[in-house]
Amino acid sequence: MSIASSIHPSTTVSKRSDHSIGVKDLSRFGIGSRRLWLGLTGVAAFIAIWKLAFLFHWVRPGTLPDPFAVPAAFAGEFQSHRLLPAIGSSLIHYVWGLGLGSLAGFLVGLAAATSRGFDDFQSLLARILRPIPPLAWVVFAIAWFQVSHAGAAFVIAIGVFWVNYFATFSGVRNVDPRHYELARAFHQDGLLRRIFTVTLPAAAPSILAGLRTGVGQAWMTLIAAELLGVPGMGQEMNAAAGVGAYDVVVVYMLVISAVYGICDGSFSIIENRLLRWRPK
Secondary structure, eight states, X not given: OOHHHHHXXXXXXXXXXXXXXXXXXXXXXXXXXXXXXXXXXXXXXXXXXXXXXXXXXXXXXXXXXXXXXXXXXXXXXXXXXXXXXXXXXXXXXXXHHHHHHHHHHHHHHHHHHHOHHHHHHXXXXXXXXXXXXXXXXXXXXXXXXXXXXXXXXHHHHHHHHHHHHHHHHHHHHTSOHHHHHHHHHTTOOSHHHHIIIIIHHHHHHHHHHHHHHHHHHHHHHXXXXXXTTOSSHHHHHHHHHHTTOXXXXXXXXXXXXXXXXXXXXXXXXXXXXXXXXXXX
């Protein structure tokens, strides 16, 4: 049997396949709808519990806002022209910190995974520095960069660095040795050529997973850094909490969640395009 005939079956088989695919699509649509409704039900239950906690004072009065007051608070923040500048300010050090931390983590992880000598050189240092949380560096960030975008980006970069370092190191170290044997059979022996034709494509799922995890890690580190005075959404949250405007605090929490969802969804599209060669 030829390759063409194996790829293109008879018309009858094709019709059966189309029918089976249609059934699968309907099944997936049903499952997706069920998950959507269950998800919406979970959100509604959370809001209901929140409302009950507000009405019956399950927490200290004045510290938990009415969930139905949040939309009005959002409108107030938007109309006061504080919301969009805060988002823009946060995105400045977010992008710089995420970019620099991801690049540095990728390069150091790749070097450690491909060079035994460099791995031995840096492994002890990595074990010493890794347990130190990014927020512990805030003191030095303020001392070196003052209260600025650069200081916040520095703290974010440290948190993102380790995520990408270990994801890249693990992905490269776990590349199947048979890939390298095949590369040698096709005379792909040079280090750089082997890295670009074998190592990076094989380790791409792990590397991209690290990058995507870093997208979320950067947001968590960013808000904590901004609570210390760096301009952005974290600073606005801290200022609102200082005057007891907890509905405004919730507004910025939800905005952070929405912006992260956009970032994560965008990266997911890029990841799927880059890894479209993987079997489904």
